[in-house]
Amino acid sequence: MRLLSASETRIGVIGALGLASVAMLPLLDQGYTLTLTVNIMLYVVLCTAWALFSGPTHYISLATAAFYGLGTYAVALGIDILPFPLLVLIGALVAGVVAGLVGVATLRLSGVYFVIFTLGLAELIRQVVTWLQSEMGSSLGLYVLTDLREQHLLWMLTGMAALVYVAGWLINRSRLGFAMRIIGNDETVARHVGIDTALAKVVLFIISGTIIGAVGAILAPRYSYITPTGAFNSMISFQVVIMALLGGVHRLWGPLLGVIPFTILFDQVSSRFPNHTSLVVGLAFIAIVYLLPRGVLGFFADLASLRRRFRIVLVEDGKAVP
Amino acid sequence: MSIIITGLLLGGTYALIAVGLTLQYGVARIMNLANGENLVFACFMALWLFSTFGINPVFGIVLIAPASFVLSWAIYRFGLKPLVNRAKSRGQLEVDSILVTFGLMFAFQGLMLLVFGGRDQTYHFLDMAVPILGQNYGLNRVVAFVAAALIAGLLYMFLYRTRYGTAIRAVAVDPVSARLVAVDVPRASAFAFALGGALTAAAGALLSSYYTFNAAMGVTFTMKALIIVIMGGVGDIRGAIIAALLLGLAETAVASLIDPGLTIAATYALFVLVLLIRPQGIFGRRVS
Numbered sequence: 001m002r003l004l005s006a007s008e009t010r011i012g013v014i015g016a017l018g019l020a021s022v023a024m025l026p027l028l029d030q031g032y033t034l035t036l037t038v039n040i041m042l043y044v045v046l047c048t049a050w051a052l053f054s055g056p057t058h059y060i061s062l063a064t065a066a067f068y069g070l071g072t073y074a075v076a077l078g079i080d081i082l083p084f085p086l087l088v089l090i091g092a093l094v095a096g097v098v099a100g101l102v103g104v105a106t107l108r109l110s111g112v113y114f115v116i117f118t119l120g121l122a123e124l125i126r127q128v129v130t131w132l133q134s135e136m137g138s139s140l141g142l143y144v145l146t147d148l149r150e151q152h153l154l155w156m157l158t159g160m161a162a163l164v165y166v167a168g169w170l171i172n173r174s175r176l177g178f179a180m181r182i183i184g185n186d187e188t189v190a191r192h193v194g195i196d197t198a199l200a201k202v203v204l205f206i207i208s209g210t211i212i213g214a215v216g217a218i219l220a221p222r223y224s225y226i227t228p229t230g231a232f233n234s235m236i237s238f239q240v241v242i243m244a245l246l247g248g249v250h251r252l253w254g255p256l257l258g259v260i261p262f263t264i265l266f267d268q269v270s271s272r273f274p275n276h277t278s279l280v281v282g283l284a285f286i287a288i289v290y291l292l293p294r295g296v297l298g299f300f301a302d303l304a305s306l307r308r309r310f311r312i313v314l315v316e317d318g319k320a321v322p
Numbered sequence: 323m324s325i326i327i328t329g330l331l332l333g334g335t336y337a338l339i340a341v342g343l344t345l346q347y348g349v350a351r352i353m354n355l356a357n358g359e360n361l362v363f364a365c366f367m368a369l370w371l372f373s374t375f376g377i378n379p380v381f382g383i384v385l386i387a388p389a390s391f392v393l394s395w396a397i398y399r400f401g402l403k404p405l406v407n408r409a410k411s412r413g414q415l416e417v418d419s420i421l422v423t424f425g426l427m428f429a430f431q432g433l434m435l436l437v438f439g440g441r442d443q444t445y446h447f448l449d450m451a452v453p454i455l456g457q458n459y460g461l462n463r464v465v466a467f468v469a470a471a472l473i474a475g476l477l478y479m480f481l482y483r484t485r486y487g488t489a490i491r492a493v494a495v496d497p498v499s500a501r502l503v504a505v506d507v508p509r510a511s512a513f514a515f516a517l518g519g520a521l522t523a524a525a526g527a528l529l530s531s532y533y534t535f536n537a538a539m540g541v542t543f544t545m546k547a548l549i550i551v552i553m554g555g556v557g558d559i560r561g562a563i564i565a566a567l568l569l570g571l572a573e574t575a576v577a578s579l580i581d582p583g584l585t586i587a588a589t590y591a592l593f594v595l596v597l598l599i600r601p602q603g604i605f606g607r608r609v610s
Contacts, residue, residue: 109601120545124586279432285425
């Protein structure tokens with residue numbers, strides 16, 4: 001592997017400082033700001049993991065809630081028997097395996113099949129889990145009682161954020177990342193130059209699903225009482241898609257630009273107008289597709305290229321006029 | 323035996339929803355994730371017409387379907403046409419239309435929750451038993467099935483026996499070539515999208531006469547309809563009808579033999595089978 005370039009080192013240092021300052025927050029505030037920051041970090045990790053797969057492939061995954069719920073549920077089922085870190089690992093693995101199965105079934109085919117399959121995946125798993133629980137005669141609600149508090153969740157999520165950024169960066173410079181860029185530009189070309197497109201997509205989907213599963217497991221202590229309906233809440237899938245698209249999925253740090261404003265907006269809406277949340281989510285979705293088809297990131301990129309072109313025109317005019 | 327008949331009766335309504343969706347996806351090339359909301363809206367309309375004016379839901383279709391036709395046409399013309407024009411490729415349009423109809427789905431669902439509330443709704447229409455082959459079935463279900471079959475028959479006549487129906491099928495096969503034989507593709511697409519919405523609304527009116535509905539159930543029906551469309555082969559009416567009846571059977575069998583809480587699992591089992599064995603659908607052609 002080649003050494004880091006100057007700009008990579010700079011981004012790395014800035015990123016590390018940013019994450020470190022987020023991790024210091026509990027020293028200053030233990031109330032609303034901390035809760036909000038945990039939410040932001042939660043969606044930063046989820047959206048970035050989502051964009052790892054959906055960014056280059058343009059396949060819209062609505063399976064986030066399913067993976068997230070599997071992670072949460074792994075913790076809920078095992079909290080009395082096994083230590084928490086091991087359960088996070090198990091949650092991640094289970095989500096990864098499910099992602100692999102879904103990927104193998106659908107990613108050989110066109111993207112529509114994948115969207116439809118993931119649309120109902122959380123609901124499917126919720127039904128199966130409910131059924132299994134009632135067959136085994138256990139109660140539907142499970143308690144997760146730990147001494148982990150918001151600040152511990154924040155630290156774990158910060159760790160996950162570091163992990164997902166490093167993973168994304170490593171993937172980008174690996175053969176897999178290169179293959180994904182070709183697939184994203186033209187799948188037929190990718191197949192003709194000898195890339196196993198289905199395998200590449202499945203691998204990336206597994207990575208993305210594993211991370212989301214781990215996040216679901218980490219957040220389990222926050223809910224304390226876990227039911228199938230609560231754990232497999234498909235709203236998470238939709239929120240992740242909308243935030244990632246708002247930010248822009250063509251850069252690793254793009255989703256961040258969408259997560260921060262949307263989490264704050266959604267927090268305000270759900271506390272002031274709790275009955276209007278789906279309406280707001282819907283309208284935000286429509287607005288983004290029409291007004292910001294490439295996200296905030298794409299908008300700024302367009303602006304920059306417009307300015308550059310404008311400057312070139314000015315220079316040419318200057319030459320033309322003696 | 324009772325499973326087969328109940329399953330077929332349920333499948334009749336599914337068929338109408340799926341035929342609506344396959345027109346929208348197969349002809350207008352819009353994968354309409356908000357189709358289920360259209361269905362739920364029709365359910366509430368039928369309830370309102372029935373409880374306020376005493377209008378029978380089967381005749382209520384005469385009012386509900388045209389209303390939905392106009393609404394769907396407006397959504398296509400003002401909401402989706404700009405995306406069709408903007409899209410550089412079929413894939414781009416697919417992503418954009420999925421996202422926009424997704425937004426529409428949430429917006430409509432939010433509106434209906436605000437206006438009608440989140441409660442389960444039901445009303446009593448033809449709530450009596452009819453014996454078929456020694457078993458009793460709800461008359462409302464039988465009437466809904468017959469009405470669905472009639473509407474599907476009319477649609478079949480339109481698509482396969484009239485000039486404009488043939489034009490619409492031509493767009494479904496190949497929108498570029500259809501223009502060469504002087505089919506107004508944008509107009510046919512808008513018409514098919516609106517007609518699809520009207521058919522789904524008709525299905526909603528029928529469904530409401532025997533099914534307990536609520537404002538949030540649209541997504542489940544959208545998903546089932548999408549799976550039926552894929553099972554039948556995109557854009558194929560006959561395939562959609564057969565797949566819908568199969569799904570009705572599978573769901574009823576699972577609900578009565580294993581557990582009523584596993585209907586989605588039954589849907590998915592069928593879906594996975596189709597994906598593994600025949601991804602182009604029962605009547606679909608293999609695309610290279």
